Amino acid sequence: MGVEVSVEGLTKSFGSQNIWRDVTLTLPEGEVSALLGPSGTGKSVFLKALIGLLHPEQGSVIVDGTDITKCSSKELYEIRKLFGVLFQDGALFGSMSLFDNTAFPLREHTKKSESDIRSIVMEKLDLVGLGDAGDKLPGEISGGMRKRAGLARALVLDPQIILCDEPDSGLDPVRTAYISQLLIDINAEIDATILIVTHNINIARTIPDNIGMLFRKELVMFGPREVLLTSDEPAVKQFLSGDRFGPIGMSEEKDDATAAQEQELADAGIGGGGTKDDFSEIIPQVQPNPGMPERKASARHRQRVEDMMHELPESAQKAIRQSQEAEDEVRRNNAEAQERSGQSGGSQKVDTEKQFAGSNDNTEQFPAYRGGN
Numbered sequence: 001m002g003v004e005v006s007v008e009g010l011t012k013s014f015g016s017q018n019i020w021r022d023v024t025l026t027l028p029e030g031e032v033s034a035l036l037g038p039s040g041t042g043k044s045v046f047l048k049a050l051i052g053l054l055h056p057e058q059g060s061v062i063v064d065g066t067d068i069t070k071c072s073s074k075e076l077y078e079i080r081k082l083f084g085v086l087f088q089d090g091a092l093f094g095s096m097s098l099f100d101n102t103a104f105p106l107r108e109h110t111k112k113s114e115s116d117i118r119s120i121v122m123e124k125l126d127l128v129g130l131g132d133a134g135d136k137l138p139g140e141i142s143g144g145m146r147k148r149a150g151l152a153r154a155l156v157l158d159p160q161i162i163l164c165d166e167p168d169s170g171l172d173p174v175r176t177a178y179i180s181q182l183l184i185d186i187n188a189e190i191d192a193t194i195l196i197v198t199h200n201i202n203i204a205r206t207i208p209d210n211i212g213m214l215f216r217k218e219l220v221m222f223g224p225r226e227v228l229l230t231s232d233e234p235a236v237k238q239f240l241s242g243d244r245f246g247p248i249g250m251s252e253e254k255d256d257a258t259a260a261q262e263q264e265l266a267d268a269g270i271g272g273g274g275t276k277d278d279f280s281e282i283i284p285q286v287q288p289n290p291g292m293p294e295r296k297a298s299a300r301h302r303q304r305v306e307d308m309m310h311e312l313p314e315s316a317q318k319a320i321r322q323s324q325e326a327e328d329e330v331r332r333n334n335a336e337a338q339e340r341s342g343q344s345g346g347s348q349k350v351d352t353e354k355q356f357a358g359s360n361d362n363t364e365q366f367p368a369y370r371g372g373n
C-alpha cells in the first residue's frame with residue numbers, strides 16, 4: 001500500500017546558488033507522478049530531498065506522518081525503508097556482483113536467511129530480465145542493464161514509495177516501453193506511490209496520473225497529466241515539443257537579444273526544430289497487463305480529479321473526459337480478453353509471460369511482473 005508524500009514550501013540552495021524555491025505538491029497515495037523540467041533545474045536534487053539525502057533550508061516533506069526534514073537520523077533510517085530508489089546511473093557498488101548489489105538492502109535492513117534472500121533477489125533480477133547476469137560486475141554490463149539492475153535493487157524491500165530518476169536513460173525505445181509497463185504493473189500489484197523524473201515525452205504522455213514541471217527555480221505546475229499536456233504555458237509547450245525557440249535556452253534562461261533573434265527567424269518562416277505533435281490529443285494511459293489486478297489508485301485519482309474538475313481549464317477538462325473514456329474501453333477489452341481466456345481454460349497472465357519470455361537472449365527481456373515477495 002502506497003503512502004502520500006506531501007511537500008510544502010520546499011526551498012533548496014547550494015551556497016549562494018538557489019536551485020528551486022517554495023515547491024509545494026502532494027504525491028497522492030499509490031498514484032504515479034512524473035516530474036519534468038529542463039536539464040539542471042534540480043529534479044535529481046528534488047528526489048534526494050524527498051529521501052533526506054539533501055537538506056532543504058526551508059519547507060517540509062511529510063512521509064507517513066513524519067517531517068523528514070526535521071526528524072532524527074534514527075527516524076530517517078526507518079522512513080527510508082519505505083522507499084525504493086532508482087538513481088540516474090543505477091548507483092551500483094562497482095566491486096559487487098549484480099546479485100550482491102541487489103541483495104544489499106535485504107542484508108542491510110532485514111534478518112532474512114540467505115536462502116530467502118536468494119529467492120527474492122532472483123525473482124527481482126528475473127523481473128528486469130537479468131536472471132542470467134547475477135554474477136556479472138556493473139563494469140561488465142551495458143548502461144541499460146545497470147539501470148535495470150538498479151531497478152531490481154530498488155524493488156527488493158517491496159517499497160511503498162518508488163522514486164525513479166530517468167528510468168529510460170540508456171534504454172532504447174522498446175526497452176523503455178517494457179520498463180514503463182513494468183512500473184505500471186508493479187503499481188497495480190503493490191499500490192506503491194511512484195515518482196518518475198524524466199525527459200522522455202512518451203513516458204510523460206502515457207504513464208503518469210500526474211505531471212509536474214520545474215522551470216526557472218519554481219514548480220510551474222503539478223496536477224493531472226492532462227492539465228500539463230494541454231497547457232498553453234510557453235515553457236511547457238516548448239519543452240513538450242522540443243523546440244529551440246521559446247523561453248527555455250541552452251542555459252536556463254534566454255536573454256532578450258536571443259529571444260528577439262528567434263522571433264525574427266520565426267517571422268521569416270524558419271522553425272526551431274520541434275515536433276509538430278498535438279499534445280492536447282491525449283493518448284490513453286498505459287494500463288496494467290491483462291491478468292494483473294486493476295490499479296487501486298485509478299479510482300482514487302478519478303475521484304480526486306472529479307473534485308477539482310470545476311477549477312481546471314476547459315481544454316484540460318475535455319482531455320480528461322476523453323482519456324477516461326479511452327481508459328474505460330481498454331479496461332473493458334482487457335476484462336473481456338481475460339474472460340475469454342478463462343473460458344478456454346487458460347490464464348491470460350500466463351499468456352503475457354510467454355509473450356515476454358522470448359526465444360533468444362533472456363537478458364534482454366522484461367518478463368511480466370509476478371507480484372511481491
Ligand SMILES: Nc1ncnc2c1ncn2[C@@H]1O[C@H](COP(=O)(O)OP(=O)(O)OP(=O)(O)O)[C@@H](O)[C@H]1O
Binds near residue numbers: 040043045046
Ligand atoms: N551536492 C551538490 N552540491 C552543489 N551543487 C549541486 C549538488 N547537487 C546538484 N547540484 C547542482 O544543482 C543543480 C541541479 O542539478 P540536478 O542534477 O538536480 O538537475 P536535473 O534537473 O536533475 O538535471 P538533468 O536533467 O540534467 O539530470 C545543478 O546546477 C547542479 O550542479
